[in-house]
Amino acid sequence: MESRHSINSLTTINNAQLYGLVILRVIVGWHILYEGVAKLINPYWSSAAFLLDSKWIFSGLAKAIVSNPALLTISDYVNVWGLTIIGFCLMLGVFSRYACIGGMVLISLYYLFSPPLLGLEYSRPGEGSYLIVNKNLIEIFALYILYLFPTSHKIGLDRVLQTKLNLKGLS
């Protein structure tokens, strides 16, 4: 008989669906983790170049961040460590629903600071062709799916953490 996994109070999924979701979680996590680590190990990285090229509703805010050294430093830290921690959590399945929310917020900011809308021209060279939908938007919704269909309590460290928390009667 095929095994079913309950991933929330209403949904059960089969093995293939579970593994598919876990793989999605791990590769999205991998991508986000490396985005963070790559910035962490590059001493010259700064969010300034991205922010300076910002268009649309948040361009004013972006300019304000760039022109204030303290805000820019905070922005750099939030990006580097936010991405690293979120990626780590998704890969290993620790607090992964919170990681999904954090990831959606962060990547939504990237999208909103420079959306590929009609009439907006960016000076950064793009690595693909996008019209309104870009990879950031797709990743946001991938994270949304992972949030709706959590898997880390089945495959991931949350499984152990949850058992431990259950034993202590904290859950």
Added chain:
Amino acid sequence: MSNEPPHDQNVQRRDFIKALATVPVFGFFLANLWLKLKKDALKRKNLLVDLVQEKKPPTVIKNLSNGKHLNIGIIGYGGRGSHLVRGAGFATRGWTDYAYKANQENSLNKAYPTFMSQDDLNCSLVGVCDLFDVNADLGIDASKNDVGPGGTPKYSAKKYKNHHEMLENDDIDAVIIATPDHWHSKIVVDAVKSGKHVYCEKGLTRTFQEALDIHDAVKETGMILQLGHQNRQVEANDKAKEIIDQGLLGPVNLVELTTNRNSQWGAWVWNIHKDANSKTIDWETFQEPSPNKIRFGPDALKRYFRWRCWYDYGTGLSGDLFSHDYDQLNQIMGMGIPKYASASGGIYFYKDGRDVPDVWHVTLEYPDRDMTVLYSATLSSNNSRGNRIMGHDATMILGGQSNAGGVGGFSVEADRESTQYRERIEKGIINTKYPIYNYSPGSKQIDGVTSATSQYFANKGLLYAYRDGKRVDPTHLHIKDWLDCIREGRQPKCNVDVAFEEAVTCAMATESYLTGRRVEWDPIKRRLV
């Protein structure tokens, strides 16, 4: 959620395996990250980053200005003169209000905070001399403005009708000369002979003879002369010098210097002030040293405000822009005066009555150093070509195309036929498609450089310099260097010796263009052949 009873060992083991199921993937990630870091480290180790012996960037020595309070005068308070005086700490109320507002409206416009965070140079602007009354009054205004890095000025300025009267004032220690070029030599010689130290804007002179006059007068009197090539304060040039001194480019036989501009302003078609007329402008004094004289009228006004367009007052591209690029190269490679100079060009775009070329090229030959320096300029295309120092092993690209931060940075690219790097290129450690060294000062700092002309100067490293990662105006550093040297009796960075080299080189190029022949420098008899 998890319904398995915790006491069942098998279930516990399965729980454990499922909990850690993605850990191997994380391990795989770390293993790949480690491999990548190792590969990057190996690459970096073999790139110039580690070949270059790192030196700490120069720091501004703060306490020198605590010495004697210096009284300075400005002769020629026009566009450049007002910038120089700002470098000394004095701006008009109009400028500080405007710059403050501009910074409030656009926080990326940093002219105001950059000005206000300049060092207090412990000097006063006590004399202003300008042949246009409106400018002279602005200079007086600047001397009184208490909005500045030094607060309320100790003394304010007196207006002088001409430079002779100003030089008679014994309270003045030093003068800044920012008149058109045809007046430079006369005022410099008069100034040093009356015991004043001099900061003179570039190009130093209009003719070869004037260069000799200035050199000899400054040497005889022992006064301190600083020529206005503020690139001498840009640390990217010092870094470039270190790299070349270490032989990392290999033998260099060709250097290409370029200028690209494409605007009316960039071609010296400057505004004629609405209040300019025969009453507010002393035209006769203005044209006193010029070879050709004309009566005051609309043509005279054009010549007064757009003087760079005529050989009567300046040397066009030679003194204005070639002098900058030559001096940068002289700073980096210690070129000195070439043996031969040949120039050509023409008035191909701005057929507006000017007599200086708008497309112009110079070839400088240095047979003793096995080197040619090419300079090529156009005022009708912005296709910025950058400056290239081409070695057998690597090429250094400064400004323009280098994209190394866009603010006076540079990059170095290995040559695929290099001898020095052959092994590294064969092993794939050096990829000749990518720079092996990049210097981008203040890459984490953001500059709101807007206009095309500002961008031109920023690319050439003439707008900003960096000290301890902080952005400073190199003009301020250059003025500070001059005042520090006056107090200490030292020679400044663009002293009379290098100023003479600049002036003679520019004069050779100008003479070659005007006579249509190759001009030779005879260093023994100190003459042009």
